[in-house]
Amino acid sequence: MTFSPKYSLPALALLGLTLGSCQPELDDNRPTADAGQLNFSSYVAVGNSLTSGYSDxxxxxxxxxxxxxxxxAQQFAKTGKGPASFVQPxxxxxxxxxxxxxKLQLVNGAAVPVQPSAANNYLGEQVAYTGTNAAFPTELEAYTGAQPDNLGVPGISVLSADKTASSTGNAVVDAQTRGAAAAYGSLNNFYQRLLPAADRTSKDYVTYIGQKTPTFFSCWMGNNDVLTYATAGGVASATNPFSGLTDTTSFGKGYRNIIAAISKNGTVKGVCANIPNVTNIPYFNTVTVTAVAAAFKAANAASPGVFITTGTATAxxxxxxxxxxxxxxxAQGVVATGAGSTPTNPVPNQYVLDATEITTVVNRTTQLNAIIAKTARQNKLALADMNTFFNSIASQGIVTNAVNNTATFASGNLFSLDGVHPTPRGYAVVANEFIRVINAYYGSMVPQVAPNDYRGVLFP
Incomplete structure (x- = not known):
């Protein structure tokens, strides 16, 4: 239940990736470190894949x-009031x-992203699938240490995090959704591996994070309440109650409960982050209608453009x-086989986010961000406006020590090969924005990092 793009070699060869050049690395000027009024000695991070470090x-x-x-956590420690350790699963x-x-592999001279699978022996990677649970073939190696400080769970949404959140007014739907949230440890392999076996069908994420006693926290939740729907081309799954756009009532209830659980009802300081506009990410801006139409035209001068499927399954x-x-x-994979070239073979709906769906996604993002902002204000928490921050990156990139990093797929340094999640350098840029907001709101002087010390996409 987390985003996992599927690629094929001939399909993505059309992306025409080229090897990147070396970049200058310059030292940054770091301010004197001072925690000010904050105590970072027990820092806890709540969130989804972006918090976990998911990439590629x-x-x-x-x-x-x-x-x-x-x-x-590393930068908090430099203030003298940071954590002695920061446990990740x-x-x-x-x-x-x-x-x-x-991974990028060279195929006929082109750098092509290749998805690991059993068929290609996972590209030689040392994967953590157990292969012992026939009912859950994607089961991952269980984490057996103390409860981590990084509580990020790829795929989780606010709706799936709280077994009391669903409040659509439809009793049947709400019961099913709440039941799925309670049993989320049996549905999401990343959450499952964090829980003891006895808790996997009953302990929701709100209860799980409530077990921690932080002195400071960050919370970046809500992305998957729009992203799951968007990356599936606006097609919700009838068997997945978390695949649609989360309604505002349910989101508000769930988000408030998440903040109450991790902030101990408003007594712990922290920083919240809102939801970026998902339509700005490379996942939606790499394979363009214009480029595909040009390719069809080159192959057939009479081609009128790209045929797509929109509407609903029934209409x-x-x-x-x-x-x-x-x-x-x-969509690159199906386009390479001819999908979209004729009205009898259109690009399937799940590969298209049409203009109406885009408006719906953007509007819901605005509504959910209003709830996040209000909750942060009510709890006197800092708010990192990642929506505005990522809009700026999408439009003009961000310069780090004379190097311009952009949202261009693969070669832009910031986004990984799934087109959604950051590279290590992208995560460093995100960390700096969190630090900037924390310093501005709380009067601290947490030093930032030099993003160029962190890599972008690895080229072969």
């Missing part, structure tokens, strides 16, 4: 070690590549795409 379509030790919470050394991750609409429609990164 997977969770693995290398990037988990430079997740933005890990970077924050790493995989064992023998299974360090966790769920596996996309599908087949039409020519416009520049207002977005194709997903994973």
């Amino acid at each position: 379509g997977g969770l693995y030790n290398e990037v988990q070690a430079v997740s933005y919470p890990a970077i924050l 790493a995989f064992s050394a023998a299974k360090k590549d966790g769920s596996g991750y996309v 599908p609409v087949i039409r020519l795409a416009t520049s207002a429609d977005l194709l997903t990164l994973t």
Whole structure:
């Protein structure tokens, strides 16, 4: 129940990736470290894949070690009031590549992203699938240490985090959704591995994070309440109650309960982050209607453009795409086989976020962000406006020590090969924004990091 893009070699060769050049690395000027009024000695991070350190379509030790919470903990320690240690739920050394991750490989001279799978022996990666549970084939190696300080769970949403949240007014739907949230440890392999077996069908995430007693926390939740729907082309699954857009009533109830649990009812200081506009990420801006239409035209001069499927499953609409429609990164695979070239073979709905769906997603993001902002104000917490921050990156990039980093897929340094999650450098940039907001709100002087010390996408 986490985003995992599927790629194919001939399909993504069309992306035309090229090897990056070396970049200058310059020292940053760091201020004197001072925690001010804050106590970072027990820092806890609440969130989803972005908090966990998920990157390149997977969770693995290398990037988990430079997740933005890990970077924050490192910088908090420089104030003299930081944590002595920051525990993350790493995989064992023998299974360090966790769920596996996309790699760039050279195919016919082009750098092509390849998704690991059993068919390609997971690209030689040391993955953590147990292979012992026939009912849950994606079961991951269990984490057996003390409860981590990084509580990020890839795939989790506010709706799936709280077994009391669902409040649509439909008794049947609410009962099913609440039941799924309570049993989330049996549905999400990343959450399952954090829980004792006895808790997997009953302990929701709100209860789980409530077990921690932080002196400071960060909370970046809500992304998957719109992202899951968007990355599936606006197609919700009838069997997954968390695949649609979360309604505002349920989100408000769940988000307030999350903050109450981790802040101990408003007595612990922290920072919240809101939801970026997901339509700005490379996942929706790499495979473009214009580029695909040009490819079809080159192959057939009479081609009128790209045919897509929109509407609903019961009332599908087949039409020519416009520049207002977005194709997903994973659409490249079906386009390479000819999908979209004729009205009888259109790009399937799950690979298209049409103009109407885009408006719906953006509007819901605005509504949910208003709830996050109000909750932060009510609890006197700092608010990191990641929506505005990522909008700026999407439009103009961000310069770090004379190096311009952008939202361009693969070569822009900031986004990983899944087109959604950051690279290590991207996580360093995110950590710096959190630090900037914390310093501004609480009057602290937590030093930032030099993002160029962290890598972008690895090229072969």
